[in-house]
Amino acid sequence: MAAHALAQQPSPVANLNSLTETTLTRLKRALGPQKGEAMAALIFSKMGLNQISSPQDLCDFANHLIQHGGVAEAVGRSLKVMALLRSAIDRPVPVR
Amino acid sequence: MSFLNTDYAKCLAASERVSWSLTTVVPADAQLDFSRPFMPEPMFLSNRLEDLTANEKLKLNQIFGRAYGYLFYFVEAYIVSATMEHARAELYGDEIALRALLRFTEEEVKHQQLFLRFGEIFDRDFGTECGLTDSPQAVASYILSKSPMAVLLVTLHLEIITQAHYVDAMKDNGEVEPLFASLFKHHWLEEAQHAKLDVLELEKLRESATPGQRALAVQEYIEILQAFAGLLGRQAALDVESLERASGRTFDPTLRSQIQHSQTRSYYRAFLWYGLTNSLFLEYLADRFPSLLAQTSSLASQFGEGGL
Numbered sequence: 001m002a003a004h005a006l007a008q009q010p011s012p013v014a015n016l017n018s019l020t021e022t023t024l025t026r027l028k029r030a031l032g033p034q035k036g037e038a039m040a041a042l043i044f045s046k047m048g049l050n051q052i053s054s055p056q057d058l059c060d061f062a063n064h065l066i067q068h069g070g071v072a073e074a075v076g077r078s079l080k081v082m083a084l085l086r087s088a089i090d091r092p093v094p095v096r
Numbered sequence: 097m098s099f100l101n102t103d104y105a106k107c108l109a110a111s112e113r114v115s116w117s118l119t120t121v122v123p124a125d126a127q128l129d130f131s132r133p134f135m136p137e138p139m140f141l142s143n144r145l146e147d148l149t150a151n152e153k154l155k156l157n158q159i160f161g162r163a164y165g166y167l168f169y170f171v172e173a174y175i176v177s178a179t180m181e182h183a184r185a186e187l188y189g190d191e192i193a194l195r196a197l198l199r200f201t202e203e204e205v206k207h208q209q210l211f212l213r214f215g216e217i218f219d220r221d222f223g224t225e226c227g228l229t230d231s232p233q234a235v236a237s238y239i240l241s242k243s244p245m246a247v248l249l250v251t252l253h254l255e256i257i258t259q260a261h262y263v264d265a266m267k268d269n270g271e272v273e274p275l276f277a278s279l280f281k282h283h284w285l286e287e288a289q290h291a292k293l294d295v296l297e298l299e300k301l302r303e304s305a306t307p308g309q310r311a312l313a314v315q316e317y318i319e320i321l322q323a324f325a326g327l328l329g330r331q332a333a334l335d336v337e338s339l340e341r342a343s344g345r346t347f348d349p350t351l352r353s354q355i356q357h358s359q360t361r362s363y364y365r366a367f368l369w370y371g372l373t374n375s376l377f378l379e380y381l382a383d384r385f386p387s388l389l390a391q392t393s394s395l396a397s398q399f400g401e402g403g404l
Contacts (some may be wrong), residue, residue: 019304026188055304078187085185085244086304 019052030075039072055086063093099295099380104193107289111199114285118206121282122213132273134161136265139366142358147351155342159335161276162218162226169211171254174236176204178247182297200293203286214279224341227334229327239320246316248298253371255291259284260370314388321368332359368399
């Protein structure tokens with residue numbers, strides 16, 4: 001379902017910016033290609049976005065990931081530090 | 097040499113090549129030779145004070161050396177915390193960068209232990225207590241409250257001065273106490289990579305920063321330097337008291353003021369002026385932070401010999 005949701009949105013893979021590419025690469029590396037992509041699709045769907053355009057998007061994406069626990073949480077915490085180093089503001093996961 | 101021609105793999109390879117162990121550099125039975133100065137002549141401006149005896153100048157030089165090592169221990173507290181964050185941001189990312197940053201962090205902790213050991217040996221054999229500024233945690237908290245780009249600029253400044261001090265004043269200096277010189281040689285060997293890693297990390301942050309965030313980093317870098325100047329001034333005041341204890345002499349207010357003034361100038365020159373006038377640092381700022389470059393000259397005047 002998550003991958004299906006991603007397919008219905010403009011594809012983030014079509015024209016990846018560097019933050020999106022970094023995020024997808026790390027998720028695939030940590031969770032495996034299919035689970036990584038599905039997790040990204042699920043979170044993009046929750047956020048109503050199809051790519052990560054700013055450090056703030058990255059921070060919000062990371063906070064969603066952290067809620068999943070396990071390895072996804074570990075990736076999320078790393079991405080969150082990356083976002084905060086780029087002056088993002090930590091804020092509760094926005095619900096759309 | 098330019099900081100801009102480097103990458104994580106080169107830094108990692110260099111780090112592995114020059115690596116050293118704490119017990120090799122400071123063996124358990126290590127001793128300091130208190131018949132020699134610790135700080136090189138060009139860095140010790142109090143040597144010009146006419147109302148101090150030769151022995152008092154030697155003692156003051158050694159007190160300066162004690163604080164100089166401690167101040168590096170002091171600042172490395174925040175650097176360890178900052179580099180841990182940069183390493184964590186590379187988890188599941190670039191493994192070469194992750195290894196280089198983890199080594200950077202480990203080396204900084206090792207340097208802290210190096211300076212702690214030096215302090216223990218010094219305190220054991222110097223004979224009297226040397227006053228040292230307190231609350232490294234509070235200083236670390238202040239610095240880390242600033243933007244990560246400002247923190248990295250200050251870190252780069254500090255890594256560069258350790259190299260400049262060693263290369264300009266300690267290397268091949270037959271006068272300086274040999275163990276002290278060896279500590280700073282080994283410190284310098286690893287800091288050379290750290291400065292390059294600072295630049296690589298700065299590049300990552302700069303790329304995604306807005307003009308406003310870059311301007312804030314410049315402003316906060318200057319704020320941190322000014323706060324650091326206050327800390328150095330407090331250390332200079334403590335040095336006067338340490339010299340009174342070490343020499344068994346109570347100085348009159350005029351001489352106390354002169355000693356404190358010249359010690360403050362020595363600290364400013366060592367920790368602030370050296371960075372603000374370093375050609376590699378200025379070259380980097382010209383390329384990446386031109387608005388800061390435009391202010392380095394007036395800051396260097398403030399912290400240089402004629403600035404107090």
